[in-house]
Amino acid sequence: MSRQAPTLEDVAREAGVSRATVSRVVNGVRNVDPAIQDLVRQAIARTGYAPNRAARSLVTRRTETVALVVSGAGDASEETQDVFTARVFADPFFGRVVSGVVGFLRPRSMHPVLMFAETEESREQVVRYLRQGSADGALVVSTHADDPLPARLAEAAVPAVLFARPARPVPLSYVDLAHRDGGRLAAEHLLAGGRRRVATVSGPLAVPASAERLDGFRAAMARGGHPGSPPRRAASPWRAAGRRSPACSPATRTWTGCSPGTT
Template sequence: MSKKPAPAPVVTLEDVARVAGVSRATVSRVVNGNASVAAGLRKSVEKAIAATGYVPNLAARSLVTRTTGSIALAVSDMSAGQIFADPFFGRVVSGVTQTVRPRGVQLMLAIVDDDPSRKQLLNYLRQGHVDGVVLVSTHTDDPLPADLAAAKVPAVLAGRPADPLPVSFVEVDQQAGVSLAVDHLVALGRRRIATASGPLDTPAGRVRLEAFRERLAHHGLTESAWAEGDFTQAGGAAAMRTLLERAPDADAVFVASDLMALGAVSVLHRAGRRIPQDLALVGFDDSNVALTCDPPLTTVRQPVEEMAAQMAELLLEQIASPERLLQSRVFQPELVVRESA
């Protein structure tokens, strides 16, 4: 009669600490998602965990830390179809994931596209099913940022809130990015510059349009035409058709997003306009869409993955130390020059 194989020995925190060459307390902080551990020590512990096959007792950890080991990524005021069609959101997911996954933190996606789903998410958060939320809110009148602040739920916003709120946020310097675009077009000798803005009920749409007009004025110019889009490819195409009607002699267009610029390019091709000879084009984002344009798109790069990683980092710090002061970070953009301008 064959003997049953002996059960594998249980790997303890002490075993991991011995392999990593650190203290048990350091291993415990890494396992519990404490953001205060230095990156080098964290990496050593994570390698030791992989080498030893250590599996944390999540139930015990939850009792000690009073956390669930999970966070939510909530996207507000957009449908699922819009979210998955826009490369911006994929980049946000990538940046958040690369921060939380090595720490054993699970990520839940929440799509908030109406009032019932907003209330459902708030109840879910208040009941402690996740430890906090990274929020991508797209409209200025979205009540969710204020609701999160009132509920004292750990939260970090993608972008500055429309109204001052006691909540951390991460954003790109929108004004600086638009200035880079306008300065580049002016340096090319373009003087009849139009713009296809984002929707003006979004902070990004409004701020980029205001910054565009301010920078033109700085150069002693006024816009040749303006048309409002909606940050989609179809919206960019519609805005470009409007601009061709309003300013047929425009020699450049600043488009408020790469996805809109892709739609604008298709309209210009059909209209027989050469890019950049007849009309120079600059976008905003530097997503993978910029490389699928014909010609490849000159655009303002916002480091979305790095910004999203910072949002997740700030949220984990807030969860680990609730008494910590709220923090915000503004990233600097850069102009990526390709063939469209």
């Protein structure tokens, strides 16, 4: 017969405190004397007690999880879904995003739940999952201008933060970089080095970050006396293969890349 799992009562008996005190320590309530907290934690270690997350969620109304949603656009076929998923996991930029999210959540005893939303069905699943309270919130990696998910999350009134500014205004918070400033700094650097025949390689212009970087680059070139620059521009996917562009040939001498994670 399997051994019964330790309970709060077992921990309380081991620590010599009340069940309510153990519950407060387990749930992170701060108004417990530090010495008592240490006694309870030692008793938890000795008994092997593990909180029941389902029961704890009923009390705290928290799941201690955050959905990390990678969102595409359109309604992909099954074959395209496989390609989409493979591309996400092969992208070193996404790997750094995941690392940052895990690094922030783990010390807070929280965990990410990875979700994909590249089809109409999967977008509905994400919205339903979040509306049911299955996660405490969502961090949404959405880079395509036509992606309908941000607007749907706003309509559903679920807690979500976008990774990058959406192409169309939605009442959701977002975190982004100063892309126009990045493009401007690249152009100013090239002009300061005496470069005059300049081409640029941008990411897909349907992605707001790519368009903003190109705008900043062109504006700086115009201020430097080169209106209409760059005369040569190539748009490529944000993948290593996409950087093998004619605009990067030795004849152009100088170019600026707009793909995250490239050098």
